[in-house]
Amino acid sequence: xxxxxxxxxxxxxxxxxxxxxxxxxxxxxxxxxxxxxxxxxxxxxxxxxxxxxxxxxxxxxxxxxxxxxxxxxxxxxxxxxxxxxxxxxxxxxxx
Amino acid sequence: xxxxxxxxxxxxxxxxxxxxxxxxxxxxxxxxxxxxxxxxxxxxxxxxxxxxxxxxxxxxxxxxxxxxxxxxxxxxxxxxxxxxxxxxxxxxxxxxxxxxxxxxxxxxxxxxxxxxxxxxxxxxxxxxxxxxxxxxxxxxxxxxxxxxxxxxxxxxxxxxxxxxxxxxxxxxxxxxxxxxxxxxxxxxxxxxxxxxxxxxxxxxxxxxxxxxxxxxxxxxxxxxxxxxxxxxxxxxxxxxxxxxxxxxxxxxxxxxxxxxxxxxxxxxxxxxxxxxxxxxxxxxxxxxxxxxxxxxxxxxxxxxxxxxxxxxxxxxxxxxxxxxxxxxxxxxxxxxxxxxxxxxxxxxxxxxxxxxxxxxxxxxxxxxxxxxxxxxxxxxxxxxxxxxxxxxxxxxxxxxxxxxxxxxxxxxxxxxxxxxxxxxxxxxxxxxxxxxxxxxxxxxxxxxxxxxxxxxxxxxxxxxxxxxxxxxxxxxxxxxxxxxxxxxxxxxxxxxx
Numbered sequence: 001x002x003x004x005x006x007x008x009x010x011x012x013x014x015x016x017x018x019x020x021x022x023x024x025x026x027x028x029x030x031x032x033x034x035x036x037x038x039x040x041x042x043x044x045x046x047x048x049x050x051x052x053x054x055x056x057x058x059x060x061x062x063x064x065x066x067x068x069x070x071x072x073x074x075x076x077x078x079x080x081x082x083x084x085x086x087x088x089x090x091x092x093x094x095x
Numbered sequence: 096x097x098x099x100x101x102x103x104x105x106x107x108x109x110x111x112x113x114x115x116x117x118x119x120x121x122x123x124x125x126x127x128x129x130x131x132x133x134x135x136x137x138x139x140x141x142x143x144x145x146x147x148x149x150x151x152x153x154x155x156x157x158x159x160x161x162x163x164x165x166x167x168x169x170x171x172x173x174x175x176x177x178x179x180x181x182x183x184x185x186x187x188x189x190x191x192x193x194x195x196x197x198x199x200x201x202x203x204x205x206x207x208x209x210x211x212x213x214x215x216x217x218x219x220x221x222x223x224x225x226x227x228x229x230x231x232x233x234x235x236x237x238x239x240x241x242x243x244x245x246x247x248x249x250x251x252x253x254x255x256x257x258x259x260x261x262x263x264x265x266x267x268x269x270x271x272x273x274x275x276x277x278x279x280x281x282x283x284x285x286x287x288x289x290x291x292x293x294x295x296x297x298x299x300x301x302x303x304x305x306x307x308x309x310x311x312x313x314x315x316x317x318x319x320x321x322x323x324x325x326x327x328x329x330x331x332x333x334x335x336x337x338x339x340x341x342x343x344x345x346x347x348x349x350x351x352x353x354x355x356x357x358x359x360x361x362x363x364x365x366x367x368x369x370x371x372x373x374x375x376x377x378x379x380x381x382x383x384x385x386x387x388x389x390x391x392x393x394x395x396x397x398x399x400x401x402x403x404x405x406x407x408x409x410x411x412x413x414x415x416x417x418x419x420x421x422x423x424x425x426x427x428x429x430x431x432x433x434x435x436x437x438x439x440x441x442x443x444x445x446x447x448x449x450x451x452x453x454x455x456x457x458x459x460x461x462x463x464x465x466x467x468x469x470x471x472x473x474x475x476x477x478x479x480x481x482x483x484x485x486x487x488x489x490x491x492x493x494x495x496x497x498x499x500x501x502x503x504x505x506x507x508x509x510x511x512x513x514x515x516x517x518x519x520x521x522x523x524x525x526x527x528x529x530x531x532x533x534x535x536x537x538x539x540x541x542x543x544x545x546x547x548x549x550x551x552x553x554x555x556x557x558x559x560x561x562x563x564x565x566x567x568x569x570x571x572x573x574x575x576x577x578x579x580x581x582x583x584x585x586x587x588x589x590x591x592x
Contacts, residue, residue: 011469044403044406051478051484075199080431
């Protein structure tokens with residue numbers, strides 16, 4: 001399988017990554033180089049093989065559904081590029 | 096014990112003895128490293144130096160020492176890969192998008208190190224979001240290896256992604272450093288800089304507070320000058336952590352205690368599929384030597400098979416970008432990180448902030464990951480890769496029925512020149528051919544310096560162990576280290592630069 005320019009534009013949109021038009025063609029080539037290389041996995045018979053989802057045999061731990069930390073809005077807002085009065089500020093999304 | 100005259104030449108174990116015996120204060124030791132770090136700026140190994148914090152931490156250690164309280168790493172200066180969040184100290188992950196990020200919290204691994212008394216010298220440079228094998232994808236520029244080929248001034252890569260940590264350890268800018276390893280990012284840079292690097296079993300160290308790349312593969316570990324130092328640091332880094340549900344609740348052994356127990360009676364597996372066509376003869380030669388060294392010390396050498404080895408890298412380059420595309424979705428220019436200016440709506444804000452904030456390799460991987468997870472392609476790529484991962488992990492389970500530890504080369508070759516492999520992503524990816532299988536199976540792997548090429552560049556050997564059997568891996572690593580007697584150090588050319 002390989003990707004074309006439209007596919008690259010579509011996945012860039014899905015990934016919320018602006019891609020300048022002059023970068024689309026080189027990205028098609030780069031991605032196809034990688035996809036051609038991973039194509040060899042098709043040769044392996046994986047019939048009946050379960051997908052590996054965890055390398056360590058361990059039941060996922062559960063904990064009480066309670067607040068473990070809080071009242072630290074100042075610290076959490078300190079890195080926000082647009083923030084006012086403990087709100088994250090973004091461009092208007094509702095007309 | 097005769098100590099080196101320059102304290103930056105101490106091993107971590109030597110420094111520990113010297114500080115505990117009050118032959119040198121932590122502040123004196125730390126000051127020597129601060130000077131070494133400043134003098135080594137041409138290497139670009141650090142993104143952020145923290146000399147004031149280092150001095151304050153060292154003074155606190157000296158005060159404790161005066162009272163006779165000695166923690167395991169009391170007063171010992173370390174360098175921390177800039178992927179570990181450090182409270183109040185900028186943490187960039189080598190990326191423009193996090194270039195102004197100051198975490199309000201501390202990663203569990205670094206907190207464990209500070210609780211053990213260690214001193215923070217600074218944050219080391221790295222490939223952006225740990226995506227790279229040469230430290231050339233960093234937003235802050237490449238790290239220059241302290242090593243040079245004999246008779247050449249050409250700038251070489253220190254490996255990656257933990258390139259700044261590897262360079263710092265081999266140039267004696269710190270006693271030890273932390274790294275992270277998703278496909279080889281501790282072991283490969285350690286090997287090409289003549290350092291020791293260990294990726295522990297998945298779950299041994301908490302991932303909490305480490306900027307996530309591929310969560311099912313990422314693991315933190317030590318980078319040091321000796322195997323003993325790796326054993327000491329790993330003990331301090333490892334812990335079960337309620338904040339990381341994949342961290343494992345089994346006791347952390349005293350790795351140092353078993354270090355000299357020898358390899359007599361151990362079975363060392365040589366995976367035949369790691370003998371690659373076209374591999375440089377020097378790689379095969381050092382590998383054979385490694386087997387002879389262990390055999391001479393009483394280990395039995397057995398040939399084993401890991402039949403799916405050649406599929407490991409392509410499997411990795413589906414699984415890792417898929418997880419990365421998901422993990423990196425959080426960088427949206429809203430809650431933290433850089434935000435693009437002059438945007439007309441919220442989607443534009445996301446798209447431009449991410450386009451400005453991420454470098455080319457990160458974008459490539461996000462797009463590959465988005466593609467293999469997208470509707471219609473998930474089964475063909477991601478699900479198939481997950482099944483391959485089962486087969487790769489099963490190979491190891493089978494091999495470990497016949498042996499205790501595997502011995503392999505660490506890398507397919509020595510360090511290469513800056514710019515040599517950046518044009519072709521796949522040729523860069525091949526650097527991790529011997530290390531990536533270990534991440535896919537979640538096993539512990541250790542890289543130990545084993546010798547020099549004809550050009551005078553370091554080569555490493557890798558030891559792979561059973562899950563949570565770091566102790567045996569370190570013990571065999573110590574046996575390789577003893578036999579190799581690797582004493583070469585880079586010339587300190589950067590001091591005159």
